[in-house]
Amino acid sequence: MSVCTSRSEDTLAQRLIELTQAGLPLLDDPWAWLAEQLDLNIESTLDLLKRLQAEGAIRRIAAVPNHYRLGYRYNGMTVWDVHDSDMPRLGALIGAQPFVSHCYRRPRRTAWRYNLFAMVHGRSREEIDSYREHLRYLLGDACTADEMLVSSRILKKTGLRLPPVPR
Amino acid sequence: MNLDLLSRQLIDRFQHGMPLCAEPYKEMARILGCRVAQVMACLEEMDQAGTLSRIGPVFEHSRAGASTLAALAVPAERLQQVAEHVSQYPEVNHNYAREHFYNLWFVLTGPDRQHIERVLEQLEKDTGLMPLDLPMLTAYRIDLGFALGENP
Known part of the structure; x- marks a missing residue:
């Protein structure tokens, strides 16, 4: 019984992803539109969205800007070689800076010494240089080397797209 | 109210989250202290100008399987050709x-880690270049956007 319930729930979630992953239509009530598409009432649709968000399948429900079009043409991938023992504290500190959009710990490799990555964005080269300086100041002696890889061209950028499931 | 402002x-x-209720734009207008028609006009204008990427749910990539950040050191004269080749893979969503x-950095996403490794091997075979494979170990901040401030 519960298997059937969860299967129909999965199918609904899959439909919801297909319907919304490219963005909602700009209607007065986008959730009413979604409810109609899913053949649910608004309350059940909002509940489904809340559940998917609580489970972590939905990261956020938001107005997502195109930063490049807003004039934020400069993005720098700053990479840092941080002492492993300082990483939990410093990773959290760097990730909390308002000008950082992504901050991850990644493994070192033979040809790659940097283990902390933080993306910064700005409207000029000077702006992202100043962010890098600020991160360098925050990391202090715990960081032994760093670089900033500036993007010269975006060659491909798509959000997650799942292929449609045959029904 | 000035549209740019x-x-x-x-x-x-609202880049971090918008109200999850019926008629969300009414609630957004209330929070911003303007009329709902202004919110709609603003969204439409941003949509047409391309400054609004989209409005709606942002799904969690890692739940769809595995992903990694990969990089290649490509000789300058081959960069365009290798970049085009890499972008053709459906597993590549940022390049x-x-x-x-x-000099070439891209995100690979696939159903599982094995799938990612197969794509990396294939890329190595296709290009003769050894990819860096840097999967995420810990996330300290996951694309929640960043503050724009009010100065144009």
């Missing part, structure tokens, strides 16, 4: 040229 406020206020010895 309204659009900045709208993004700063950036960057100024560095490792």
